[in-house]
Amino acid sequence: MQSVENRIKEKAAELLTTKKVDLLIGFERGTMPLRASPAFIYDEADIEKLAWNSFCEMNLARYLTRITSKRVGIIAKGCDSRAIAALVVEGQVKREQIMIIGVPCPGMVDRRKIEKEIKGEIDKVEEKKGEIIVKGNNFEKVFKKNNYLYPCCKVCKHGNPSIYDILIGEKVKENSKVDEYAEITEYEKKSPDKRWEFFEKEVSKCIRCYACRQACPMCYCEECFVDSFHPKWVDKSLDFSDIAIWHIMRVYHQTGRCVSCGACERACPMQINLRFLTEKINKDVKVYFNFEAGLDLSVNPPLAAFDIKDREDFIDTC
Amino acid sequence: MDENNKKIGAVMVVGGGIGGIQASLDLAESGFKVYLVEKNLSIGGVMAQLDKTFPTNDCSMCILSPKLVECARHRNIELLTRCEVESIEGSAGNFKIKVKKHPRFVDVSKCTGCGDCAEVCPVEVPDEYEENLANRKAIYRPFPQATPGAFGIDKSGACCECMQCEKACKAEAILHNMLEQDIELNVGSVIVFPGFDEFEPKLREEYGYGLFSNVVTSIEFERILSASGPFQGHVVRCSDKKTPKKIAWIQCVGSRDSKIERGYCSSVCCMYATKQALITKEHSPDIRTTIFYIDMRAYGKEFDRYIERAKLEYKVRYIRSRISEVKEDAKTHNLKIKYEREDGELVTEEFDMLVLSVGLDVSRSAKDLAEKLNINLNSYGFARVDSLEPLKTSRPGIFAGGVFSGPKDIPETVTSASGACALASALLSSVRGTLVAEKKYPAEKDVSGDIPRIGVFVCQCGINIGGVVNVPLVVEYAKTLPFVVYAEDNLYTCSQDTQDTIKEAIAQHSLNRVVVASCTPRTHEPLFQETIREAGLNRHLFEMANIRDQNSWVHMKQPREATEKAKDLVRMAVAKVSLKEPLGRISLKLTSRGLVIGGGLAGMVSALRLAEEGYEVYLVEKEDTLGGQAKDIYYTLKGEDVQKFLSKLIEKVTSNNKIHIFTAATIEKIEGFVGNFKTTIKLNSSLKELEHGAVIVASGANEYQPTEYLFGKDKRVVTQRKLEELIATKKLNVSNQSSIVMIQCIGSRCDENPYCSRVCCSEAIKNALALKKMNKQVNVYILYRDVRTYGFKEDWYQKAREQGVLFIRYEEDDKPEVKLNKDKLEVLVKDLILEEKLLISADLVVLSTATVPSEDNKELSQLLKVPLNEDGFFMEAHAKLRPVDFATDGIFVCGLAHSPKFIEESICQANACAARACTILSRDELEVEGIVAEVNELKCKGCRLCKEICPYGAIDVELKKVLGKEKEVARVNPALCKGCGACSASCRSGSIDLKGFSDSEILTQIGALV
Amino acid sequence: MKVKEPKIVAFLCNWCSYAGADLAGVSRIQYPPNIRVIRVPCSSRVNPLFILKALQEGVDGVLVAGCHPGDCHYISGNYLARRKFTIFKNLLDYLGIEKDRVHFTWISAAEGARFAEIVKEVTERVKKLGPVKRLVKNRSA
């Protein structure tokens, strides 16, 4: 991956020096091992900071709706690019103001899983052909990347950017056969009471910090419905019903928009399983409307459209 | 000008069916006083009896009833039910008409429509609305949505004068001694829409109607299908009320039958039979349906597609055959039908129910009416009209349409109604607005910021509510609710004296909001809103609780629960009204000028009519000359000279100083909305901006350019139009031996263009007859798939057959072939009866080519933001009731741009467009209803969701400075918003709300529910 | 102790379903008195949040009805509603909220009898479920 990182730097230098962009959003190594953080490069001098490794899981599209720069370059994995595309369709990002540097993504590694298996201070992390080598004071451990991927990455079918201006690196082979909703389908088979139990258990953990919302590239409302006073949709309480309504509506609002990047779930300090909500929506959108967010700039998301022939098996016909 | 010639700004519309209703509304909206004369108790006509309508399967009553209400409510329309025209004097512009008003025996102004009277009436008689499949009382309302909603007594033998009803009626509305009345009215014009009656099937006794209980007419079957009909929409047969397994339809009963003086085609039966078969299948998929027909006349827009759906999706069986005999099995009451298969074999098949697709007879009252009005009828008793003046009767100032001037379906009836209005409105343009009512109201009190002071009025509705709900208890309860300062109960809250009581209470208790708990807001809200408006309150500071239709009437045996429910409903209404804000009616300026796109026949007619109606018009044509497709048509089926008509029309249009013509001009840009459009046209490479208030799209269509049958390769293969030109310009010589073969459906009803081009059958027959006129001996063959000579055109089809024109049917998958044998042209076609190939040598092969949509439609539809249908023609707002409107207000469509059609139909539509445009252009300002969406710009992120889904294109996203910050936000155009609320229910951040049904209002209702 | 009668809210579009409910009244077709109607212009006006709020307030059942496909007074409102509720209804079910709490259907202005039928059916089903619990706000806390 080293070469990809270098080529990203080269491209970044070119774009910044030729003033094609005023800002470049990418990744840099985090202050802690096994981490990356977003890098906002305005100046050529900072280009060296840019990084590309297996810990670049953040969805950078998130920042596009919060900056003022006129011309922005952005490093985009599959999910970042999908979010950008979805934002373009929703008018939040102007396509012509964004230079998308697409980087095919082989999947990102869940550092928490690795950390769990490591005792002691980490000194150095290296990556080599599908392996992560973690070195510390008196240990060196090799991890098979594929076994440590984030849940969303494990079943990802869109590692290659859906839209881009420049592509860096080889396209990855996308696993079109994987059933990304297998977990959901399995879950659906449980009894309603069991499902409710699980939902209750998960959602009860919520402390209403809204970190999920903060991390989501598609959450950009000026004022979220949950914060609205007029009308007051949701009380500011920790009553289960209020929390539940928040989560139900949050995920409902993602209908046809969620790009399955997993940012919300990773952001959650209580480690609530949010994927079981987002992926349900994504599954139904796929099943009923044959739609996936952020793949095509010319198609409106399903709730902004309709088809006379839409299925209506939920309708009561008594 | 002497008294008698003074024009009168009022119009009488005779006939309250859908045609009469449309005409009344259009005229009333364009500044004329309207008297709508209907002989029955209610307006609505036959459409009120129908279940669904083709080809959209819309529920008939659902789309009709809003029109009924609108008619009843319109300040410029006076409904004269139970009335008949007696005599007429005077002339165009000023008629004096005597009308006889038959007694209804119920005071319409007092009757609340509660039905207590019918409850006690001891007499039951067959219900004509239900086609005698059910009974009604002697005092009755024809159907629940009847307009006016008042009851009436049938004294023609039914009423026994027991006076029970009089005792039961708490409103004291019944007047058993009501007398007939003569009314004299002065109007400038008369529009006649007496409609039709169904053919009396007993005249064709071989079908056993009246003898065999399971033989019903199609209109009876409509009632059987209807969810509100005699069997609640269960398809059952009359003999045993069991679901039939096999139903057959017999087409052309009372149509195409000169033996019984009905030589014409009724135009609608093929389609309605298909609809009935299809709906039957929807009700009970197991019923097998068969339609016996002669020709499948699916000539209209989207019709062929509908038939295909019936065949493929619903498995409706179609058999091309005339039925020779129907017999009944005395035991099972099943019916044995004997028919001839196409190969000539006679077969008998058993069905358990038989529907006779009865034709349309001209209304039985039409003859008498025509005599009284002194207008001419044709040999069938329909109004005589000219193809080039299809809306004018023989008497100037009297216009006609609907089935009265020939069999028509609903959209054509509606079109002709609007069209007739245009002619009346042109005749009376100088007196427009002279007789319409303007109402003065006191200034609206400013209640903003005031604490709500709510008054609650609870209606007993005689015993309709009070008999079930403990009304005094509800009143006491209401008094305990927040912000309620006054509550009372009324015997009838809707009565005139209660209106005064409400006004007094508003004044006395300084009420600033009112709740009425009574019947349904759908019928009564406007009345109460009017009352509080008269008392100086904004109309929207009002809410109704429906404690009758949705409470006392449906929980008659549960008084306690009903009372509790009434309390809940009142509480919800009070909660909602306390949040209500006055809503303004927004007034917008408008430009009283029209733009007509397309200078063909339709475009010119609508431009001319608009000019005659008093408005300036821009007429934009892309070619160098006016005339369009009509330039190639020389005569009509009836023989009228089209070229003469066309040159006269061009002359009139060019010399009219209100019409500004731009030829060789193209449309570049269209901005704005109803009342305020701005269109940029390109003219000799320079741009020009036009401002106007309405748009009429008359951009025409093209002739299909054939590639088949050696066209373009052999000079003797010509199009039907070319043949017409050769005949008209006398360039064709035919001898006794000449053989001319016409091939139909070239480019129509095929995969590429799956629709029927409508005119080709008749055009072929027209030219065939012309050839026969040149030389009786000439051999003319017409190779066809179905002969679609609907309406009176059927007469010419028969004439052609009589004169020896040979009709040979071919199947779509076995098309004729045209071959060159040395230098001789030969046509090979399979004879379906003899089952063998026929070889015809031809001197001329004539191709009946399709009408195809203009290649400009796409661009134009994008510029106007209006839709095209799958075939590429413009798509109207509603196939049935808004046939020339687009969903976007202020834009209309006529002529070939809409779909293939005859000149007379284009003329009707063109006039209709002018009338519809006039309902906008005639206003001083555009008043916009207050229930519109509103954007909270602080919250809005301009995500476009609302913009994408708004069915009316009322929302735009634009860059705006909000609190000093530039951002994109949604903007609602209140002139276009219709208040559906789809946007507000979709916006994730709640940034767009619907006034009158706001999020907060609905939330409080929910909160107040428990 | 007598069991508390359930309360059911019905969001009915003004043009078809509300008219259908009125027609049931005009035809005097009797149905259980548990239903409370909130009139909305169109089925597309119904925000899924309304439904959650109703359940949270303790309303035991919800019915949303609009014109049949193709009949919407606002051309395409019910098609939009249909999409919304396809997702929403499935989601509720998935979370474990009883299927019979929330109902959607089409009712035309001519279907008075069907309206009554549906109210009967919905009431019965909601009764069978008992009072709403999941999602109800705990007011004592």
Ligand code: SF4
């Ligand atoms: S909802 Fe979660 S998974 Fe979906 S786009 Fe937002 S952050 Fe990513």
Ligand code: SF4
């Ligand atoms: S849906 Fe809401 S946020 Fe989006 S543009 Fe419309 S009003 Fe604004």
Ligand code: SF4
């Ligand atoms: S209320 Fe309906 S018509 Fe009005 S802007 Fe919203 S979506 Fe459009």
Ligand code: FES
């Ligand atoms: S108006 Fe009934 S669903 Fe839209």
